[in-house]
Amino acid sequence: MAEINMLQAINDALSMAMETDDKTILFGEDVGHFGGVFRATSGLQDKYGRDRCFNTPLTEQGIAGFANGLASNGMTAIAEIQFADYIFPAIDQIVNETAKFRYRSGNEFNVGGVTFRTPYGGGIAGGHYHSQSPEAYFTQTAGLKVVVPRNAYQAKGLLLASIRDKNPVIFFEPKRLYRANIGEVPDGDYEIELGKAEVVREGKDITLLAWGAQMEIIEKAADMAAKEGISCEILDLRTLAPWDVETVATSVKKTGRLLINHEAPLTGGFAGEIAATIQEECFLYLESPISRVCGLDTPYPLIHEKEYMPDALKTFEAIKASVTF
Numbered sequence: 001m002a003e004i005n006m007l008q009a010i011n012d013a014l015s016m017a018m019e020t021d022d023k024t025i026l027f028g029e030d031v032g033h034f035g036g037v038f039r040a041t042s043g044l045q046d047k048y049g050r051d052r053c054f055n056t057p058l059t060e061q062g063i064a065g066f067a068n069g070l071a072s073n074g075m076t077a078i079a080e081i082q083f084a085d086y087i088f089p090a091i092d093q094i095v096n097e098t099a100k101f102r103y104r105s106g107n108e109f110n111v112g113g114v115t116f117r118t119p120y121g122g123g124i125a126g127g128h129y130h131s132q133s134p135e136a137y138f139t140q141t142a143g144l145k146v147v148v149p150r151n152a153y154q155a156k157g158l159l160l161a162s163i164r165d166k167n168p169v170i171f172f173e174p175k176r177l178y179r180a181n182i183g184e185v186p187d188g189d190y191e192i193e194l195g196k197a198e199v200v201r202e203g204k205d206i207t208l209l210a211w212g213a214q215m216e217i218i219e220k221a222a223d224m225a226a227k228e229g230i231s232c233e234i235l236d237l238r239t240l241a242p243w244d245v246e247t248v249a250t251s252v253k254k255t256g257r258l259l260i261n262h263e264a265p266l267t268g269g270f271a272g273e274i275a276a277t278i279q280e281e282c283f284l285y286l287e288s289p290i291s292r293v294c295g296l297d298t299p300y301p302l303i304h305e306k307e308y309m310p311d312a313l314k315t316f317e318a319i320k321a322s323v324t325f
Helices: 006-020 044-048 060-072 084-098 135-139 152-164 214-226 245-255 270-285 312-323
Strands: 002-005 024-028 053-055 076-080 114-120 145-147 169-174 182-185 198-201 206-210 232-236 239-241 258-265 291-295
Touching: 002 006, 006 024, 006 044, 006 076, 006 152, 006 169, 006 182, 024 060, 044 053, 060 076, 060 084, 060 114, 084 114, 084 135, 114 152, 135 145, 135 169, 135 239, 135 270, 145 152, 152 169, 152 182, 198 214, 206 214, 206 245, 206 312, 214 232, 214 258, 214 312, 232 245, 245 258, 245 270, 258 270, 258 312, 270 291, 291 312
Parallel strands: 024 053, 024 076, 076 114, 114 169, 145 169, 206 232, 206 258, 258 291
Antiparallel strands: 002 182, 145 239, 198 232
């Protein structure tokens, strides 16, 4: 075990994937000798050569199209989109090609070896072009898996599982935790199963559900609620597509309440899909309406970032409102 931060864990996972599979190719804007804007790929070009870790032109659509081409020829393609905000020019390739490749051929050919890595979310004063959380755009696209880790340990295990999965995966990395989250991570090779939520803390009064950077937010809110005598069960969804309905429903049937927290805007956010499904699964068990604590329906603000963020205090107030409904 080693005490490392999330960036180091991601770098370790990428190195391990390249070491164990010589068909693994890593590419993106400035990922080569420079190591990427956050240095997530530092040292990998020196270790594995310029043929396996290299820079691309500044064209996200081209990066995604190139990834599809590599994977369709049997390579394992790891493509970095420098910021999640920049993924939109690549949507045509990802949604209309990556996701549908297997289906249009009856599985005669596929691009299951593609993983798109991209840092998402706010909290770093990045303004409206470097702070968005676009995960929900991709959860409604059949053929894609969507994964978000919450800490260094999860990042390494989930990233290795994503790279080795036989389906295309979009791996959103919470950039405000890149260097802020430090934890014990095994030195060796390990994977965390995709599609499985984790019960992080047991509780009996309300279920709190989040993913990525918002996990630390709901944990802080749960600690505040505990001082009021409210027992919170905390779940990390981890994989948004396909998401673990069974684990969430089991928790809600126990607690009778559900609060979903995510950084993306409220309208069209993935919390709405979760809420709709859980009210179908758990309607007779619910003691109060399902609550959503999310970002605002506005372009991500720079000067008002703190007001925008669904923080622990907003979550704590929503917990109290749900329990006293």
